[in-house]
Amino acid sequence: MTTHSRTTTYFRQPPDRGPGSGLFHPALFYRSDQEYLDGVCRFLRVAVHGRGDRALVAVPGRRLEPLRALFERGEDGAERGRPDGTGHDVRERVTWVDMEEAGRNPGRVLSLFREFADRHETSESRPVIVGEPLWVGRGPAETREALRHQALVNLAFAGRRVSVLCPYDAALSEDVLTQARRIHPVVTEGGTRRISRDYADPLDVCASFDTPLPEPADPFVIDFGEHELALARGTAEDWASRCGLSPARRTDWLLAIGEATGNSVRHGGGQGTLRMWRSGNSLVAEIRDGGRLTDPLVGRRRPDPRSPHGGRGVWIMHQLCDLVEMRNEPGALVLRLHMTVD
Amino acid sequence: MAMTSTSAVLAPTAPEPCGHVSVVYSDDREWAGRLVPFVRAGLERGEQVQYFADTTDPDRVMGTLASAGVDAGRAAAEGRLVVTTAARTYLSGPAFDPDAMMGLWHQAMDTALAEGHRGLRAIGEVAWGARDVPGADRLLEYELRLHHEVFEPLPLTAWCFYDRRRMPADRLAVLVGAHLNHLGGPVADPPLRLAPLPGRTGLRLMGSAGYDTRYAMRSAAAVVSRSPGGDVELDLSGLRHLDVSSLAVLAEAARHRDRGGLRLLRPPEPLRRLLGLFPELGAALEIAGP
Numbered sequence: 152m153t154t155h156s157r158t159t160t161y162f163r164q165p166p167d168r169g170p171g172s173g174l175f176h177p178a179l180f181y182r183s184d185q186e187y188l189d190g191v192c193r194f195l196r197v198a199v200h201g202r203g204d205r206a207l208v209a210v211p212g213r214r215l216e217p218l219r220a221l222f223e224r225g226e227d228g229a230e231r232g233r234p235d236g237t238g239h240d241v242r243e244r245v246t247w248v249d250m251e252e253a254g255r256n257p258g259r260v261l262s263l264f265r266e267f268a269d270r271h272e273t274s275e276s277r278p279v280i281v282g283e284p285l286w287v288g289r290g291p292a293e294t295r296e297a298l299r300h301q302a303l304v305n306l307a308f309a310g311r312r313v314s315v316l317c318p319y320d321a322a323l324s325e326d327v328l329t330q331a332r333r334i335h336p337v338v339t340e341g342g343t344r345r346i347s348r349d350y351a352d353p354l355d356v357c358a359s360f361d362t363p364l365p366e367p368a369d370p371f372v373i374d375f376g377e378h379e380l381a382l383a384r385g386t387a388e389d390w391a392s393r394c395g396l397s398p399a400r401r402t403d404w405l406l407a408i409g410e411a412t413g414n415s416v417r418h419g420g421g422q423g424t425l426r427m428w429r430s431g432n433s434l435v436a437e438i439r440d441g442g443r444l445t446d447p448l449v450g451r452r453r454p455d456p457r458s459p460h461g462g463r464g465v466w467i468m469h470q471l472c473d474l475v476e477m478r479n480e481p482g483a484l485v486l487r488l489h490m491t492v493d
Numbered sequence: 494m495a496m497t498s499t500s501a502v503l504a505p506t507a508p509e510p511c512g513h514v515s516v517v518y519s520d521d522r523e524w525a526g527r528l529v530p531f532v533r534a535g536l537e538r539g540e541q542v543q544y545f546a547d548t549t550d551p552d553r554v555m556g557t558l559a560s561a562g563v564d565a566g567r568a569a570a571e572g573r574l575v576v577t578t579a580a581r582t583y584l585s586g587p588a589f590d591p592d593a594m595m596g597l598w599h600q601a602m603d604t605a606l607a608e609g610h611r612g613l614r615a616i617g618e619v620a621w622g623a624r625d626v627p628g629a630d631r632l633l634e635y636e637l638r639l640h641h642e643v644f645e646p647l648p649l650t651a652w653c654f655y656d657r658r659r660m661p662a663d664r665l666a667v668l669v670g671a672h673l674n675h676l677g678g679p680v681a682d683p684p685l686r687l688a689p690l691p692g693r694t695g696l697r698l699m700g701s702a703g704y705d706t707r708y709a710m711r712s713a714a715a716v717v718s719r720s721p722g723g724d725v726e727l728d729l730s731g732l733r734h735l736d737v738s739s740l741a742v743l744a745e746a747a748r749h750r751d752r753g754g755l756r757l758l759r760p761p762e763p764l765r766r767l768l769g770l771f772p773e774l775g776a777a778l779e780i781a782g783p
Contacts, residue, residue: 463738
């Protein structure tokens with residue numbers, strides 16, 4: 152697109168940034184539903200109809216049906232659900248996921264992608280993923296964490312035979328689109344694929360999302376060491392109950408806080424501070440300790456539950472909470488767990 | 494912390510309870526007040542009485558009994574009273590071994606009856622459980638298994654003497670909680686309390702399990718993996734919360750049972766939620782109840 156030519160260049164040398172080598176991680180900037188459907192379906196057809204690869208499509212719920220309908224018809228408009236020449240039903244090769252549900256917390260999306268890729272990547276097969284965790288109307292914190300997820304795709308799948316197409320609504324803010332150009336080595340706009348000149352180191356991109364967290368007005372505060380962990384759990388449960396959190400969500404809330412406070416004692420210097428407050432329609436628990444997050448991918452791969460190593464607690468927090476924010480501050484690690492009050 | 498409330502279950506029971514009893518005391522006077530009637534009653538009934546001292550000098554045990562009017566010297570000479578130490582007996586091996594202890598209790602009972610005594614009663618000081626004694630980390634497993642493996646099949650009464658001065662309050666609370674009968678002042682509820690299930694191989698878990706209760710949970714897991722017999726049951730109806738680590742420890746123990754499985758009765762919602770996230774942890778578990 153001419154409006155973006157300042158920051159992009161034409162895509163001439165695909166080998167190092169295209170499918171066939173390592174990770175292929177293009178962005179698709181779309182301006183209309185048609186552009187969206189065409190761009191995503193073309194990507195899927197090449198992989199699934201063409202090469203027989205497996206695909207995971209994780210996009211907002213309202214996008215699923217039109218995409219599926221178009222994809223299953225094939226390029227010529229004919230029904231293509233049935234055997235496609237290789238004896239396989241293409242419909243069985245695509246997994247459709249509502250990103251508004253699966254990616255309600257953007258921090259859990261990468262785990263989903265990795266599980267899919269791990270299952271289907273072989274020397275002959277390149278799994279493809281369509282991932283759209285950003286949409287117009289997402290809050291600023293969720294948007295930041297969704298962009299962080301996008302940047303971490305580059306780290307998580309570095310050198311892997313995986314393709315991840317990320318559609319971006321061109322109506323998203325210019326800030327978001329600017330970050331998308333830093334995150335994706337390749338950007339498709341107006342049907343043209345270009346190498347992004349703004350592509351940046353994923354760790355630098357992630358660092359730009361580590362913005363200061365807003366200070367709550369009147370939080371409930373508990374300091375804890377090992378001997379106060381049970382009290383902290385009990386207090387967190389009672390407090391959430393008083394705030395109207397449903398029993399099912401309270402279970403999730405308590406599991407997440409139990410893992411976080413336990414981690415503080417185990418890994419974060421033996422003690423921490425739990426603060427809880429209400430923010431709009433969400434309850435927020437902040438766990439601050441003396442730890443430091445050194446691996447940005449921690450908790451973003453489904454762990455072996457029998458192993459105490461490998462981010463088991465953080466993964467659980469991501470699965471159970473609606474948003475997880477983590478910040479390294481001088482001498483402290485801060486986690487914020489958000490739970491929507493339904 | 495939650496160590497200030499008093500559990501109704503742990504409240505003092507009537508004097509002279511039978512079976513496996515925890516006795517908590519805070520000073521020497523209270524100690525003597527428990528010791529003397531217990532020994533006197535045993536001797537009067539024709540039972541053999543054994544005292545396994547740890548921090549108390551055996552001579553002081555004998556002296557205390559004598560000064561209270563118990564003819565301890567004669568009883569000892571006739572084999573009706575045995576006052577010895579844990580170090581000279583069951584702690585004389587390389588490490589405290591609950592598996593071996595179960596057999597020793599059965600042997601002691603058989604020997605007492607064979608020698609013409611009408612029964613056996615014992616007191617064991619367990620202050621060593623708070624010291625760096627090899628195998629001391631298995632004391633809770635031992636206390637939990639005793640009820641079903643020793644006290645249900647044998648007409649035996651044993652009082653476990655817990656000296657508040659010699660054991661941290663949190664450890665004392667968990668160990669005392671492993672007894673169905675208690676004498677002495679009230680003991681605080683531990684965050685996670687484990688108790689034997691009467692009439693069955695298994696445990697009741699009550700409270701909230703997390704990183705802070707990992708030692709207790711490892712003991713529960715040891716009971717699961719080492720208890721002889723068929724299925725083991727864990728009644729979880731009193732468990733409000735547990736973390737993934739606790740569940741993983743139990744699941745692993747279930748996997749290592751030679752015979753029989755692990756049945757979880759009325760597990761709490763957090764456990765079901767964790768099994769939803771990690772179905773593989775449920776492979777060796779049977780879930781029963783709503």
